[in-house]
Amino acid sequence: MIKYILKRLLLAAVTIFVVGTLTFFLMNMVPGGPFLSEKAISPQAQAALEAKYGLDKPLFQQYLTYISDAVHGDFGESLKQRGRTVSGIISSKFPVSARVGGCAILLSLLVGIPLGCFAALHRGKVLDSFISVISTCGIAVPSFVICTLLMYFLGLRLKLLPTLGLASWKHYIMPVVSLSFYPTAYIMRLMRSSLLDVLGQDYIRTTKAKGVSQFMSLFKHALRNAVLPVITYIGPMAAYTLTGSFVVEKIFTIPGLGGEFVGSIGSRDYTVIMGTTIFLATIMVFMNVAVDIVYKLVDPRIKLK
Amino acid sequence: MKKNPLTLQRNWNPDDFLPASEEEKESLVIMRESVSFWKDGFRRLKKNKVAMVSLVVIIVIMIISFIVPMFYPYTYEQQIRGSENLRPMAYSVKELERIDAGEKVFPHILGTDKLGRDYAVRVMMGSRISLLVGLIATGIILIIGSVYGAVSAFFGGKTDMVMMRIVDIIYTIPDILLIVLLSFALKAPLNSLAAVPAFKWIQVVGVNLISIFIVFALLYWVGMARMVRSQVLMLKESEYVTAARALGASNARIIRKHLLTNCIGTLIVTTTLQIPSSIFTESFLSFLGLGVAVPLPSLGSLASTAINGLNTYPYLLFAPALLISLIILSFNLLGDGLRDAFDPKLKH
Numbered sequence: 230m231i232k233y234i235l236k237r238l239l240l241a242a243v244t245i246f247v248v249g250t251l252t253f254f255l256m257n258m259v260p261g262g263p264f265l266s267e268k269a270i271s272p273q274a275q276a277a278l279e280a281k282y283g284l285d286k287p288l289f290q291q292y293l294t295y296i297s298d299a300v301h302g303d304f305g306e307s308l309k310q311r312g313r314t315v316s317g318i319i320s321s322k323f324p325v326s327a328r329v330g331g332c333a334i335l336l337s338l339l340v341g342i343p344l345g346c347f348a349a350l351h352r353g354k355v356l357d358s359f360i361s362v363i364s365t366c367g368i369a370v371p372s373f374v375i376c377t378l379l380m381y382f383l384g385l386r387l388k389l390l391p392t393l394g395l396a397s398w399k400h401y402i403m404p405v406v407s408l409s410f411y412p413t414a415y416i417m418r419l420m421r422s423s424l425l426d427v428l429g430q431d432y433i434r435t436t437k438a439k440g441v442s443q444f445m446s447l448f449k450h451a452l453r454n455a456v457l458p459v460i461t462y463i464g465p466m467a468a469y470t471l472t473g474s475f476v477v478e479k480i481f482t483i484p485g486l487g488g489e490f491v492g493s494i495g496s497r498d499y500t501v502i503m504g505t506t507i508f509l510a511t512i513m514v515f516m517n518v519a520v521d522i523v524y525k526l527v528d529p530r531i532k533l534k
Numbered sequence: 535m536k537k538n539p540l541t542l543q544r545n546w547n548p549d550d551f552l553p554a555s556e557e558e559k560e561s562l563v564i565m566r567e568s569v570s571f572w573k574d575g576f577r578r579l580k581k582n583k584v585a586m587v588s589l590v591v592i593i594v595i596m597i598i599s600f601i602v603p604m605f606y607p608y609t610y611e612q613q614i615r616g617s618e619n620l621r622p623m624a625y626s627v628k629e630l631e632r633i634d635a636g637e638k639v640f641p642h643i644l645g646t647d648k649l650g651r652d653y654a655v656r657v658m659m660g661s662r663i664s665l666l667v668g669l670i671a672t673g674i675i676l677i678i679g680s681v682y683g684a685v686s687a688f689f690g691g692k693t694d695m696v697m698m699r700i701v702d703i704i705y706t707i708p709d710i711l712l713i714v715l716l717s718f719a720l721k722a723p724l725n726s727l728a729a730v731p732a733f734k735w736i737q738v739v740g741v742n743l744i745s746i747f748i749v750f751a752l753l754y755w756v757g758m759a760r761m762v763r764s765q766v767l768m769l770k771e772s773e774y775v776t777a778a779r780a781l782g783a784s785n786a787r788i789i790r791k792h793l794l795t796n797c798i799g800t801l802i803v804t805t806t807l808q809i810p811s812s813i814f815t816e817s818f819l820s821f822l823g824l825g826v827a828v829p830l831p832s833l834g835s836l837a838s839t840a841i842n843g844l845n846t847y848p849y850l851l852f853a854p855a856l857l858i859s860l861i862i863l864s865f866n867l868l869g870d871g872l873r874d875a876f877d878p879k880l881k882h
Contacts, residue, residue: 248707255712259719369863371814373821374855377841381848475710476821480841491822494714506711
C-alpha cells in the first residue's frame with residue numbers, strides 16, 4: 230500500500246513536471262509579452278523591466294532558471310502586480326475559491342446521491358422520470374446561463390439575495406448553487422444508473438433471501454458498491470471546483486483563483502500563469518491519487534498495484 | 535445387374551429429379567427481408583419518442599438559423615437609427631410615424647440592442663454560428679480522432695505507447711489554458727495567411743471563427759481517439775481482418791474498409807455527443823470574449839453582452855440563454871437515443 234502510494238506520487242511529480250514544461254514553452258510561443266501592452270513606458274524602460282525579470286535571456290536558460298527556482302519553492306514575482314509573489318497571490322486567492330467550491334461539492338453530493346438513489350429505487354415511476362428530466366436539463370444548461378438567471382430572478386427581481394462579493398453567508402448561496410448545478414445533475418445520473426446495476430446483482434437477492442431489511446440491504450450492501458463511479462467522478466471534479474470557476478467568479482465578482490488564472494493568461498503574466506497551472510495540475514494529480522486510495526478503502530476487492 | 539455389397543453407390547429413382555412442388559418451395563421463401571445495420575438502428579430510433587422529438591427540435595432550430603435570416607427584413611449588423619434599446623414588439627418614434635403614413639414595418643420580435651440592431655435576427659445568426667462551430671469542429675475531431683485512434687490500436691506495441699502518452703499529456707493540461715494560448719497564437723499566422731489572395735475566404739469566415747475550429751480540433755480529438763482505439767483493439771483480432779490480410783490488403787485498406795466501418799456505431803454516438811460539448815465550449819469562450827469577432831454574434835457572446843445590462847434589459851438574456859440550452863439539450867437527448875439504437879452494448 231505505502232509502496233503503491235509512493236510510486237503514484239513519483240509518477241505525479243513527473244506529470245506535473247511535463248505539464249509545467251509544456252506550459253512554459255507554449256506560453257512563450259504566443260506572440261506578445263507582459264510589458265508590450267503598457268504604452269506609457271519607453272523602450273528603454275521596457276528593456277530594463279525585461280532584464281530585471283530575466284526575460285531578455287535565451288528561452289532555454291529562462292526555463293532552467295525557472296525550474297531550479299520552482300524546485301526550491303520559489304515561484305517568482307508577478308510581472309504585472311508589482312511586488313506580489315506568485316505564492317502570495319495563490320495563497321490569498323485559493324482559500325476564497327476553495328470555500329465556495331467546497332460548499333458546492335458538499336451540496337452536490339448531499340443532493341445528488343440521495344436523489345439518484347431515490348430515482349433508482351422508484352424506477353419507472355413519475356418521480357423517477359421527473360428526476361431524470363431535471364438531471365438532463367442540469368447537464369444541458371451552461372453555467373453562465375444558470376448564474377445569470379439566478380442573479381436576475383433572486384438577486385435583482387426578488388431582491389432576496391445579495392449579488393456581489395462574499396461578505397456574509399447569504400452571499401455564498403447563489404455562487405454555490407450555480408457551481409453545484411452541473412455536478413449535482415451528473416452525480417444524480419451516475420448514482421441512478423450504478424445503483425440500478427448493483428440492485429440487479431445476485432448478492433442483493435441473497436440479502437433479500439436472508440431476510441435483511443430493505444434499509445440494511447441498501448445501506449450496507451448496495452450503496453457501498455454503487456458509489457464507486459461517483460468517487461471516480463468526484464476526483465477531477467473536486468480539483469476543478471476547488472480551484473474556482475472563472476465564469477462564476479466573474480459574474481458574482483468573487484476574488485478567486487479561477488479569475489486570476491484566466492486574467493493572467495490575458496495579460497501574459499508568465500510567472501502567474503506558470504504558478505497557477507502547476508498548482509492546478511498538482512491538485513488534479515493528487516485528487517486522482519486520493520480517489521484511488523479511497524477506492525481501495527471502499528472496495529477491498531480492488532488490488533492496488 | 536448385381537451390385538457389389540461394398541459399393542457406396544446409391545439407388546436413384548427418376549422421381550428424385552422432378553421439379554420441387556409448391557409446398558416444398560414454400561419452406562425456402564424468405565419471410566422477412568434481411569435488415570441492414572442502418573435500417574435496424576433507425577427502426578429502434580423511431581420508437582424512441584424523446585429522441586425523435588429532439589431530432590425535430592434540432593431540424594426546426596436549423597431552419598430558423600440557416601434559412602429564415604435570408605428572408606428576414608433586417609440583417610444582423612444593420613443598425614437602425616432611432617430604434618435603440620426597444621422592448622420586444624415595440625416600435626420607435628420614427629417607425630410609428632412610418633406606420634401612420636401607411637407603410638408596413640416589420641416588428642422587432644425580440645426588441646433591439648443598444649446599437650439599434652434587430653435582436654431576433656441576431657439571435658438567429660448567433661445560433662447559426664454556434665451550430666456551425668459545433669458541426670464543423672466535430673467533423674474535424676471525428677476525422678483526426680478516428681484515424682489517430684485506429685492507427686494507434688492497429689499497429690500496437692511501441693507506436694501505441696507513444697501515441698497514447700501524447701493523448702494523456704494533452705488530457706492533463708488544463709484545457710482553458712490551451713484554448714486561450716492557441717487562439718492567441720493562431721491569430722497572427724491566420725491574419726497573414728488571409729492576406730494571400732488564394733486564402734481570401736478566411737476573411738469572409740472570420741479569423742476568430744477559423745482559429746476556434748482549429749483549436750477545438752487540436753484539443754478535443756483525444757476523447758474520440760480513445761474511444762476508437764478501444765474498439766479497434768477488439769476488432770483487429772477478428773477473422774475478417776486476418777482474411778483481408780491473407781488476401782494481400784494493405785494496412786490502410788484494412789483500417790479504412792474493415793476497422794473504421796465496423797466502429798460506425800461508436801463513431802455516430804461519440805460524434806453526436808461531441809456536438810453539444812463543442813457548442814458548450816464555444817459559448818463559454820465567447821462569454822470570455824475569446825470567441826467570434828464583432829459584429830458576428832454567437833449565443834455565448836450575446837448572453838455575455840446581455841449580462842452587463844441585465845437590470846434594465848433582462849429580455850436580451852432570455853432568448854440566447856434559452857436557445858443554447860435547448861440546442862445542447864436536444865443534441866444530448868438525440869445522442870442518448872442514437873446510442874441505444876446503434877450501440878446497444880454501451881447502454882447503461
